[in-house]
Amino acid sequence: MTDTPPSLSWTDAQDLPQQARWRSEAGVPAPRRLQPADDTLNADTAYRLACEGTGLLWQGDFHNARQLLQALARRVDRKPRKLKAPATTLSEAFHQHRQGQAQRARVLGLVLVPVNADYSVPLRRAPDIRQALQEVWGEPDGQPSVLSLRELLGLVGAHEWRKKGVPVPALGPEARIHPYYGVFSPVRGEYVDLVAKAPWPAGFSPDQPVFDIGVGTGVLSAVLAKRGARQVVATDQDPRALACAGANLNRLKLSAQVQLQQTDLFPPGQAALVVCNPPWLPARPSSPIEHAVYDPDSRMLRGFLQGLAEHLSPEGEAWLILSDLAELLGLRSREQWQTWAQEAGIEVVGRRDAKPQHPKASDPTDPLHKARSAEVTSLWRLRRAAA
Template sequence: MSVPPPAPNSAPNSAPNSAPNPAPPADARPTLRWTEAGHDGRPVEHLARWCSASAATPPDRVVVADDRTTAAAAHRLARAGQALLWRGDYHNARQLLRALGRRVAAAEPPATTWAAHRAARARRATLLGRLLVPLDGAGRVALRRGPDTAAACAEAWGPPDGRTAVTPLPELLGAIGAHEWRRRGVPVAALGGARVHPHHGVFSPVRGEYVDLAATAPLPAAAREGGALDLGTGTGVLAAVLARRGIRHVTATDHDPRAVACARENLARLGLAGRVTVHHADLYPPHRRAGLVVCNPPWLPERPNSPLDHAVYDPEGRMLHGFLAGLTDHLTPGGEGWLILSDLAEHLGLRSRHHLLAAFDAAGLRVVDRLDTRPTHRRTEDATDPLHRARSAEVTSLWRLAPEP
């Protein structure tokens, strides 16, 4: 699931790739500069590779903090725009981050709208992202009791280049969590409990209801011979479900090289590499028609704040409208398009049902059927969530679409 910028197609599916993400050239990587006292007390200028998967820019002002730094002082400095480079114990840094989070939450007024909620989250991310931790030349945390994060950092930011590095602590924790998900995998009921292993920055299929819709919707007869396309494949989970349902060949696409590598690895692990071809492409592969085209675009038509938001936000519905506009030209006779979409955007006031149906009409499509399911994640029952009303009303649908006769 992704919102692509134009990208060239790649070679067909290849052997599984479990290597770290490729690194940009060393001179293209941003650098953090700061000054701190040396062993003799004199100021020393330091340079380090800046690591941020969210594309945060290196801070201009950096002060050194350690176990003596209180949460009140850290909060005051962060609010003043100062970044804090941690030189104390790693676990104390995590405790300080939690304390900062409580202070940031207490200072925010209750969010009553989606815009206010998103703005508050952005402010929180900015403030908490000012707590920085150093990494050694191999990508390990260079602090007392610091964990070995070499593999997690390589997966998030590419192989180390031998230079010391600095990253915001929240991003480091995100990289560690993503590494554990990739290592353990996510069980998928629609695949008989087989596990799908998401890579860093690739949407994880933890919300299984949308996968279950693709596993149970009636297949059009044209898909048996004409195959299927899975647009914005992400981990490759929907392509795997379609192949397991008996479709002879599935072509999956994604604009994100991480997702392409992730899908290829998962499909090889599931024994489906010979039946699913993964391409690096902007939505539709060229000169390809199929009896079924499946698309599960990001559900919120908002502009992402960072590269990691692309799996959730589809600015101005670009991917949604691209799928609809190209569907007729990529279907074989008797084929269908499956649009898997939550109505959360409707409950948040970001898109109306009328807008969606009008988009179908504008693309010359009719609704063959609609299958609905409700999410089962815990947030639907959390009355303290500012978005509880919208989440509790959310319905995820699989729209079966076909060209107007």
């Protein structure tokens, strides 16, 4: 028995009853209160209604809806949040920052737009976004929908990234990875370069099996295959990530060297090289699409370390790509994860470091600037501990 998708009901400008499916890729529940809105609604009233939890179903001009969203964002950003006390540690600053982001998303997510059954948007001056929605939602199912304008703009932005792609110099001067919506994009190139430049383990042969745990867009599998690895087995739980990786590997003409498997962490068997780039921050995702960034209770990292000895050949090596941002924010110590490794029969035999170059690392207005500016990304070399 399948769950019935949530729906919204309202009365349109002609006093006719309407109903549509509620959609949220972020897993946000449908608003309990709904009010039609159009170009006559001023930003202050809209802000008050959104803060009260009222969904504003837009029936006016599409570009005016975007302007209203921008006006609401300005009001959210300038209104001081009521905090129990100023943050005295980076850990407190991180949690306050996350709370502020969540509150901002709640308010801005209440400007809603309708979508017809064929994925067209029935608003004046609305762009044609049918392809962008089809990439995420699949073929139209014959039902009209409602979603937040903020999320819709995110879907459109992801569609543009998917078309344009992200340049990855490690794969060649013209090579690009095309991320799907909800799949972590390799915009931070330092971790890709670490995998591209790390020396192969001693005695490693390109004919030996390699595991890529958590394939995502397929960028690390592509780098390993480009370097000559002929038997890469790449895993992921997310069907969207596997589809994304498959498309990228096919585009790069590397699919013959990489086998994709849908599974949690490890495939069956052992490998001479195991690569894993888990989410770096041990915090609870506020939406399903944040699982690539936040790993609650370090579940993936712990699972990787606990299962590694079983899936690593006796003379094999693992490359764990990890930022120290969690350490700098006081969310998890280096000693903690290395203790997990030791308890699982794994030892650290070396590491290679890279300094991130992303814009937030040099943005003094970022509330986490102190940690981001000191961040280092490392490729940790791991092996089975000597008996």
